[in-house]
Amino acid sequence: MKNYLEFEKPLAEIEGKAEELRAMARTNTGMDIEKEAAALDKKAGDLLKSLYGNLSAWQKCQVARHPDRPHCKSYIETLFTEYTPLAGDRNFADDHSVMGGLARLGDQAVMVIGHEKGNDTKSRIERNFGMARPEGYRKAIRLMELADRFGVPVVTIVDTPGAYPGKGAEERGQSEAIARATEKCLALKVPLVTVIIGEGGSGGAVAFATANRVLMLEHSIYSVISPEGCASILWKNAEKMREAAEALRLTAQNLKELGVCDTIVKEPLGGAHRDAPAAIDAVGKAIRKALADLAGTDGLDLRNNRRKKYLGIGSKGLAA
Amino acid sequence: MNWISNYVRPTINSIFSRREVPENLWTKCDECGTMLFHRELADNLNVCPSCSHHMHITPRARFKAMFDGGVFAEVTVPEPLPDPLQFRDQKKYTDRIKDARRTTSEKEAMLVVEGEMGRTPVVAAAQDFSFMAGSMGMYVGNAIIAAAERAVELGRPLILFSAAGGARMQEGILSLMQMPRTTVAVEMLKEAGLPYIVVLTHPTTGGVTASYAMLGDIQIAEPGALICFAGPRVIEQTIREKLPEGFQRAEYLLDHGMLDRVTPRGQLTDELVRILRMLMGLPPAVAGDLPAPETAKAPPVPDAPAAEAATDSAPPKSTPAPKAK
Numbered sequence: 221m222k223n224y225l226e227f228e229k230p231l232a233e234i235e236g237k238a239e240e241l242r243a244m245a246r247t248n249t250g251m252d253i254e255k256e257a258a259a260l261d262k263k264a265g266d267l268l269k270s271l272y273g274n275l276s277a278w279q280k281c282q283v284a285r286h287p288d289r290p291h292c293k294s295y296i297e298t299l300f301t302e303y304t305p306l307a308g309d310r311n312f313a314d315d316h317s318v319m320g321g322l323a324r325l326g327d328q329a330v331m332v333i334g335h336e337k338g339n340d341t342k343s344r345i346e347r348n349f350g351m352a353r354p355e356g357y358r359k360a361i362r363l364m365e366l367a368d369r370f371g372v373p374v375v376t377i378v379d380t381p382g383a384y385p386g387k388g389a390e391e392r393g394q395s396e397a398i399a400r401a402t403e404k405c406l407a408l409k410v411p412l413v414t415v416i417i418g419e420g421g422s423g424g425a426v427a428f429a430t431a432n433r434v435l436m437l438e439h440s441i442y443s444v445i446s447p448e449g450c451a452s453i454l455w456k457n458a459e460k461m462r463e464a465a466e467a468l469r470l471t472a473q474n475l476k477e478l479g480v481c482d483t484i485v486k487e488p489l490g491g492a493h494r495d496a497p498a499a500i501d502a503v504g505k506a507i508r509k510a511l512a513d514l515a516g517t518d519g520l521d522l523r524n525n526r527r528k529k530y531l532g533i534g535s536k537g538l539a540a
Numbered sequence: 541m542n543w544i545s546n547y548v549r550p551t552i553n554s555i556f557s558r559r560e561v562p563e564n565l566w567t568k569c570d571e572c573g574t575m576l577f578h579r580e581l582a583d584n585l586n587v588c589p590s591c592s593h594h595m596h597i598t599p600r601a602r603f604k605a606m607f608d609g610g611v612f613a614e615v616t617v618p619e620p621l622p623d624p625l626q627f628r629d630q631k632k633y634t635d636r637i638k639d640a641r642r643t644t645s646e647k648e649a650m651l652v653v654e655g656e657m658g659r660t661p662v663v664a665a666a667q668d669f670s671f672m673a674g675s676m677g678m679y680v681g682n683a684i685i686a687a688a689e690r691a692v693e694l695g696r697p698l699i700l701f702s703a704a705g706g707a708r709m710q711e712g713i714l715s716l717m718q719m720p721r722t723t724v725a726v727e728m729l730k731e732a733g734l735p736y737i738v739v740l741t742h743p744t745t746g747g748v749t750a751s752y753a754m755l756g757d758i759q760i761a762e763p764g765a766l767i768c769f770a771g772p773r774v775i776e777q778t779i780r781e782k783l784p785e786g787f788q789r790a791e792y793l794l795d796h797g798m799l800d801r802v803t804p805r806g807q808l809t810d811e812l813v814r815i816l817r818m819l820m821g822l823p824p825a826v827a828g829d830l831p832a833p834e835t836a837k838a839p840p841v842p843d844a845p846a847a848e849a850a851t852d853s854a855p856p857k858s859t860p861a862p863k864a865k
Contacts, residue, residue, distance in 0.1 A: 223655030254549040254556045383750075385770030390788060395769040396747035402723050403755060422707075423750040425718060430720040444707045444716040444747070454629035454709060469625045475697050477625070480713050490786050522602070527727070531685065534678045 223493075225282045231271065233518070234264040268490045274440065277465035283439040284418045285381075288493035290333035290500055292319055292377045295417065298497070299504040300325055301333060304364060308355075309456060312392060314460055315356030317348040317384075321364045325375070325508060333360050333428060334377030335340075337418075350419075351384035354411040356366065357427050357453055361404045362413075363413075373411040376428040380422035381446065395414060401427035409519030410466035413510045415485070416440045416472075416505055417492070432526050434480065436472035437503065438487040441471035452516035473488075479533055546622050546637075547647075569593055585805045591691075594742060594762050594805055599651035599666035602701065604755070606809050609832025612655030615663065617686045620678035625712050633710040636672065644671045649704070650683035654690060656833045658825040659812035663691040666701035667748075669741075676748050677708035681718035684752055688725035696733040697816050702753040704743075706746020719751040726755045730776050735819045737812060740790070740799070758815060759799045760791035760808070767798075 224232040236467075238260035241253045275283065283289070296303055300323035307314040320333040337350035367374050383394055403410060405428070414431035420442030429442070437440065445453075449464035452458040475481040485506045493501035514522065546616075566575045569592035580589065585605055586597040586770055617823040624667040625728045641647065649671040654663045665687040667674040674680075684700070691698040707715040731735045738756030742765035761767060768788040776783060786792045792803045803811050 223717040229680055235738070324693075329777060383769060383772045387775060387779060387781075387783060387787070390768055390770065393796075393798050395767075396754040396798060397751040398769070399723070399752075402720055403727070404752060406720060406723055422716060423747050426716060426719045426747075427750075430723075444714060445709055450631065450709050467627050467629060468709070470713065476715060480717060482809045483629045516773070519754075521798055527724045529718065531724055532623065533721065534620055534681070534714050538626065 221284070223288055225279070225286065226278050227271065227282070231264055231267050234267065236444055238264065240361055243415075245291045248485055260384065272439075272490055277441075277468070277471055278462040280471050281419075281441055281461075281465050283491045283493075284441045284489065286493045290301075290492055290496040291339060292336040292379055292417070292511060293306075294496060295377055295500055295503060296323065296332055296334065299507070299512070300330070300501045303332070305418045306366075308357070309358035309362060311355065313353075313356060315348075315353050316346050316358055317350050317352045317380075318356035318359055318361060322372070325504075325511070328511065329372050329373045330511075331363050331372050333363055333461055335376065335380040335428070337379055341432050348384060350380045352380065352424060352528045353380060353384050353386065354392040354394050357383075357397035357401040360428060360536045361401050364408060368408050373413070373514070374408060375511075376412070376414045376417045376431065378414055378420050378425050378442075379418040380421045380424045383424035383427075385516055395423075396429045398423045402430050403429035404529070407523065410524070411514035411517070411522055412510055413507055413514070415507060416442055417503065421446065426529050430526070430530065431498070432514055432522060432529070434509060435483045435485055435487050436475065436481045436505050437492060437499065438470055438472060439491055441470045442475055443468050444471075452499075458470050474538065476504065476536055477536075479508075479536060500516055546634075547619075548859045570595070571821065572574075576751070587805050590803065592763065594764055596669050596703070596742070597805070598670065599648075599668050599701070599767065600646075602666055603646075603651070603653055603655070603664065605658050607653075607832075608659065608830040611832040612653040615652040615654055615686055615690045616653055616765065616796070617650070617679065618685045620757070623710075624678070624714055625710070625764040626809055627710040627712065629710075636710065639717045639744040640672045644668065646671055649674045649677070649680040650680045651713055652683050652687045652690070654694065654696070656830075657809055658817075659830060659833070660813050660816050660822065661694065661696050662699055662812075663687050663696050664701070665700040667703040667765055669705075669743075672708065673706075674702075674704035674748075675706060675708035675715070676704055676718050676722075677711040677715045679706075680704075681721045684718075684722045688728045691734055692728055695732075697737065697820065698729055699737045699739065699812060699816075700752065701739045701741055702744040703741045704744060704746070704747055704748040706748055716747060717855065719747050722752040723755065728750055734793065735816060737815065739808065741765050741813075743767070745769070745771055754798075757819075758801075760811070761793065761799050762808075763790055765790040767793050787856050823862045 238257045241257045245251045245253045258391035303323040305321040319336045324331050335350045336347045338344035338347035364374055412431040413434040415428040415434045417437050418440055447461040448458050451464040472481055472484045485502050488495035488498040552703055565578050569588040572591035574590045586595040586838055598829050603612050609714045625635050632790050735757050737758045738753055740761040746752050766788055772783055793799050794802050817825055
């Protein structure tokens with residue numbers, strides 16, 4: 221069964237009708253419905269194109285959070301070989317919302333680190349919906365440090381609503397862990413490439429995404445606060461999330477214009493969840509290209525260029 | 541036009557609207573309810589004399605009390621783009637800024653200065669909670685970078701007083717980008733071998749806590765300050781249970797190993813001087829209120845400008861001149 225988003229309702233109707241027709245034809249062998257079904261398919265295809273060609277900021281948030289969208293685990297399993305998970309922060313626990321370990325991208329050894337949201341009730345709970353606790357950030361720091369010492373490039377995959385707002389997380393220094401992870405990103409003398417595949421939620425995302433190259437999937441988002449949170453603070457009404465999403469300029473397209481995102485990776489028609497293998501493949505190609513671009517650069521230059529890039533952000537705003 | 545509407549006009553407005561006498565001569569302590577006379581409260585650095593509750597203090601008032609003879613010079617902060625996202629909620633962002641400038645008579649939410657405290661040259665930056673909840677936007681980011689660069693240029697330590705509700709939503713992703721930007725500033729100090737001391741004041745939350753405010757070589761907090769990443773209300777809604785007494789307050793963080801010290805405002809200056817002089821290889825400080833540093837005698841760096849700006853009443857010093865690093 222497919223999950224349709226609210227704005228995809230008309231599409232669901234058409235696709236449902238086509239499906240019904242075909243089901244009828246399967247039971248009544250003599251029926252010829254193919255022509256009619258094909259017409260419906262075409263109509264659905266056209267509608268999909270027009271819907272996704274013109275998504276609003278809030279619709280993009282919904283697509284970015286789509287439950288069927290491929291998550292970190294699928295990317296790691298498909299794009300990399302020899303993935304060897306490395307666990308724990310050597311301090312308190314292993315945070316299952318953060319995946320990480322050594323792997324190969326082609327022949328190239330890399331350290332891959334990412335937020336995993338899970339894709340059914342059990343795995344979502346185990347992964348804490350992709351919301352990392354301090355031990356998750358500290359695991360990431362440890363893995364980045366390891367990669368740095370052995371000259372292994374780091375690839376981070378970002379997909380998180382934000383860092384976990386919990387009692388234990390605060391007691392164990394959520395802020396400090398995020399600050400140190402950002403600091404570690406900035407200190408690396410190996411290439412650091414980030415790809416935001418869904419949600420880039422605030423500080424929880426910055427901790428992984430302070431990179432030489434920030435890639436974003438076409439319908440992914442990256443924001444200082446969720447549209448709902450922003451609406452409830454500034455509009456004093458959480459229902460105003462559409463307006464807030466628009467005002468926050470959180471789409472990949474806006475962020476490219478602001479110099480926060482370096483490359484937008486095109487998604488298959490109708491979003492990554494409609495053709496996960498194609499989306500994953502496109503991300504793989506973009507990561508390889510980014511790593512190849514950075515390959516010849518000296519370690520100190522990598523670090524200095526990363527710092528310069530961030531110091532320079534904010535020099536251009538959006539065109540009026 | 542921009543320069544006139546964004547800078548000149550607010551400055552003129554602020555000069556005319558500056559209050560000669562506080563409208564309210566009495567302030568009620570929000571902790572114990574005691575009515576406090578404004579002068580008594582100001583003399584006590586906005587700390588309630590009866591229950592020691594620490595209220596907000598403006599960066600200017602803090603620096604006036606902190607620096608020798610109350611003398612300090614402002615460090616220029618590069619102007620960021622005004623309203624880069626053309627943000628508008630129920631109100632335009634540019635109007636919110638104008639309002640904040642009018643009510644605070646300050647340009648933005650952070651003040652960066654240089655001066656001497658206990659004859660120890662420092663650069664200091666303080667966040668102004670009264671200016672849009674001290675929120676971290678591009679100006680605050682630029683201020684911290686300017687503070688770090690100035691400290692490195694003069695070979696001085698940086699003291700940072702944090703106070704903020706978090707990132708400034710009206711600058712969207714660009715406010716979030718101040719987390720890495722300010723972290724670069726902290727790295728500059730580390731690489732120059734200069735101490736970076738953070739004093740966390742009430743409240744310090746969100747992206748501010750998760751960047752420069754938690755990266756100090758030494759972390760000090762004022763008593764009772766709320767210091768957190770996610771606020772208590774958000775956490776209660778998430779975990780649906782009551783939080784323990786004193787949760788996320790300075791003393792709670794001290795107990796959980798997140799701070800070096802919790803120090804009352806009245807003792808902060810002496811403590812900062814003591815720590816800095818030990819870290820900077822300087823002899824012990826002479827205690828007590830010191831007059832403004834002398835202009836002629838010992839500028840810490842040969843051609844440091846504005847830093848030791850003229851004061852006409854500096855008597856001869858009894859302490860040895862501070863060594864420039």
